[in-house]
Amino acid sequence: MQPATGKSSEEAAAGLRERVRRLEPWYHTLDLGQGVVTRGMFDLRPFVDRYGLPQVSGKRVLDVGTFDGFWAFELERRGAVVTSLDLDRIQQLDWPPRLRPAEDGGRGETFRLAREALGSSVERVGCSIYDATPERLGGVFDLVFCGSVLIHLRDPMLALERMARLCSGRLILAEEYSRLLAAFKFVRGAEFRGDSPWSTWWIPTVATWLRMVHTAGFEDVRRHSRFNMSFRAQRGGVPHVVVHARGTAA
Numbered sequence: 649m650q651p652a653t654g655k656s657s658e659e660a661a662a663g664l665r666e667r668v669r670r671l672e673p674w675y676h677t678l679d680l681g682q683g684v685v686t687r688g689m690f691d692l693r694p695f696v697d698r699y700g701l702p703q704v705s706g707k708r709v710l711d712v713g714t715f716d717g718f719w720a721f722e723l724e725r726r727g728a729v730v731t732s733l734d735l736d737r738i739q740q741l742d743w744p745p746r747l748r749p750a751e752d753g754g755r756g757e758t759f760r761l762a763r764e765a766l767g768s769s770v771e772r773v774g775c776s777i778y779d780a781t782p783e784r785l786g787g788v789f790d791l792v793f794c795g796s797v798l799i800h801l802r803d804p805m806l807a808l809e810r811m812a813r814l815c816s817g818r819l820i821l822a823e824e825y826s827r828l829l830a831a832f833k834f835v836r837g838a839e840f841r842g843d844s845p846w847s848t849w850w851i852p853t854v855a856t857w858l859r860m861v862h863t864a865g866f867e868d869v870r871r872h873s874r875f876n877m878s879f880r881a882q883r884g885g886v887p888h889v890v891v892h893a894r895g896t897a898a
């Protein structure tokens with residue numbers, strides 16, 4: 649069948665492919681349909697099972713730090729009503745002073761193109777997790793999902809506190825953990841990486857992540873899984889822990 653514009657489906661796919669190319673590099677590998685797949689820095693598709701997503705059909709879900717939107721679109725595909733949160737400007741990121749780029753620029757264009765291509769209804773709110781409140785986001789959420797955001801924040805505890813106020817159901821948090829400190833089982837600690845070129849601030853141990861989530865106000869905090877996420881040539885991948893917890897916000 650021809651699209652309403654009268655373009656052939658090959659022309660439409662070529663048009664989409666070109667728009668995708670112009671926005672490279674992409675963070676997420678996303679299958680946008682019409683045979684167009686973005687070449688992301690991370691292909692999360694093989695790891696979805698590690699996160700333990702619950703039934704979300706009809707549930708209100710918040711995706712914190714959505715980037716190109718992989719998790720927002722995945723959760724929407726499973727029937728959730730999804731709000732995704734991210735920053736609108738490069739300068740809003742928690743840059744360590746020495747690494748802060750001189751210029752600014754917009755964020756969210758890749759998300760908007762993917763949303764359009766997928767015919768998605770996910771609402772992207774340009775807001776820092778530091779400023780996210782139930783008042784601002786229209787209430788609390790059945791599921792708060794946060795993947796690989798806190799290691800990039802100067803104040804991950806403040807972000808977790810904000811998530812606790814927003815979460816009336818489940819929290820799913822997936823973050824890198826420290827292999828280096830893994831031997832010190834009873835020491836709660838984190839590597840300081842504020843001078844790394846990846847704008848990463850902290851790499852806590854698994855035990856530290858669990859304590860942080862509990863300290864922020866969540867209950868029934870537990871490790872759901874651990875796995876290595878493949879990333880370019882990094883040997884052994886990036887170690888990730890998935891934490892589940894129960895939110896008590898009303």
Ligand SMILES: C[S@@+](CC[C@H](N)C(=O)[O-])C[C@H]1O[C@@H](n2cnc3c(N)ncnc32)[C@H](O)[C@@H]1O
Nearest residue numbers: 713714715733734735775776777778795796797
């Ligand atoms: C490493 S990416 C993770 C993307 C995605 N959540 C995932 O699991 O693949 C981190 C994302 O968090 C966003 N981010 C950074 N600081 C933030 C903040 N203060 N509030 C909301 N999002 C933030 C970044 O813009 C980026 O999109």
